[in-house]
Amino acid sequence: xxxxxxxxxxxxxxxxxxxxxxxxxxxxxxxxxxxxxxxxxxxxxxxxxxxxxxxxxxxxxxxxxxxxxxxxxxxxxxxxxxxxxxxxxxxxxxxxxxxxxxxxxxxxxxxxxxxxxxxxxxxxxxxxxxxxxxxxxxxxxxx
Amino acid sequence: xxxxxxxxxxxxxxxxxxxxxxxxxxxxxxxxxxxxxxxxxxxxxxxxxxxxxxxxxxxxxxxxxxxxxxxxxxxxxxxxxxxxxxxxxxxxxxxxxxxxxxxxxxxxxxxxxxxxxxxxxxxxxxxxxxxxxxxxxxxxxxxxxxxxxxxxxxxxxxxxxxxxxxxx
Numbered sequence: 107x108x109x110x111x112x113x114x115x116x117x118x119x120x121x122x123x124x125x126x127x128x129x130x131x132x133x134x135x136x137x138x139x140x141x142x143x144x145x146x147x148x149x150x151x152x153x154x155x156x157x158x159x160x161x162x163x164x165x166x167x168x169x170x171x172x173x174x175x176x177x178x179x180x181x182x183x184x185x186x187x188x189x190x191x192x193x194x195x196x197x198x199x200x201x202x203x204x205x206x207x208x209x210x211x212x213x214x215x216x217x218x219x220x221x222x223x224x225x226x227x228x229x230x231x232x233x234x235x236x237x238x239x240x241x242x243x244x245x246x247x248x249x
Numbered sequence: 250x251x252x253x254x255x256x257x258x259x260x261x262x263x264x265x266x267x268x269x270x271x272x273x274x275x276x277x278x279x280x281x282x283x284x285x286x287x288x289x290x291x292x293x294x295x296x297x298x299x300x301x302x303x304x305x306x307x308x309x310x311x312x313x314x315x316x317x318x319x320x321x322x323x324x325x326x327x328x329x330x331x332x333x334x335x336x337x338x339x340x341x342x343x344x345x346x347x348x349x350x351x352x353x354x355x356x357x358x359x360x361x362x363x364x365x366x367x368x369x370x371x372x373x374x375x376x377x378x379x380x381x382x383x384x385x386x387x388x389x390x391x392x393x394x395x396x397x398x399x400x401x402x403x404x405x406x407x408x409x410x411x412x413x414x415x416x417x
Contacts, residue, residue, distance in 0.1 A: 134374075140374075141375060142377050211358060218362045218363075219369045219370065225366065227284060227301050228301065231283050234284055
């Protein structure tokens with residue numbers, strides 16, 4: 107299920123529309139992930155406050171979406187483009203890769219909420235494929 | 250069976266009240282069939298289901314959307330014991346329609362995203378969490394009969410084989 111030329115074009119066009127809301131998207135997606143899938147909280151025991159919209163959630167949401175924006179720019183070769191991020195997740199953070207799917211789902215929910223008319227089924231499938239490709243690239247160095 | 254607080258029941262009903270079965274029924278299939286096109290395998294007799302426009306104008310899909318959402322309505326109204334009510338539905342999907350149960354999870358995701366487009370900020374993280382709990386219970390109920398039927402045990406009789414070999 108690799109990204110077609112059409113998928114890449116759809117992702118880039120949609121990202122251009124939404125990137126200015128990147129931080130808000132990241133914060134909301136992360137808030138939802140922690141609230142709806144509480145098992146994900148296990149990775150953030152070092153944060154004082156895990157409630158939706160808290161300071162560490164806002165800060166980290168921005169970090170995550172900056173990573174997604176970087177991935178859009180490197181969409182033609184995600185594996186080499188996200189190499190150091192993959193090493194970070196594999197060796198330092200050691201996040202179970204099943205969680206990438208959970209965060210991706212919540213990003214899609216936020217996109218549906220914030221951009222209901224733009225988030226058509228065609229944009230939905232392109233973004234779902236893109237986030238899955240990003241997850242694969244992040245999992246590259248795991249074993 | 251899953252346990253529900255009064256607050257959670259209120260939230261699930263609150264979300265469901267805002268769902269227009271006619272509107273959402275068609276949109277739901279548009280997302281499911283476009284985002285997860287392998288679902289098409291179950292719709293061989295439905296005609297054109299290959300573009301968003303075709304899907305939204307397909308009367309068979311609109312009818313099926315209503316059926317699916319009516320079943321969901323049953324679950325909302327019987328939130329404490331719909332698992333038993335769903336048993337025959339689950340068996341039907343397993344034995345007759347032969348649907349891979351992972352598709353229930355995919356359809357549930359599409360339902361959430363379709364509802365998110367409609368409810369927007371009203372689908373707060375807390376509301377989403379309760380709604381997700383409800384849909385997970387529905388998916389579990391739909392998957393509940395995907396198992397081997399228990400074979401009826403033969404009543405064991407005392408062993409009579411010695412009669413063959415006795416000297417009489």
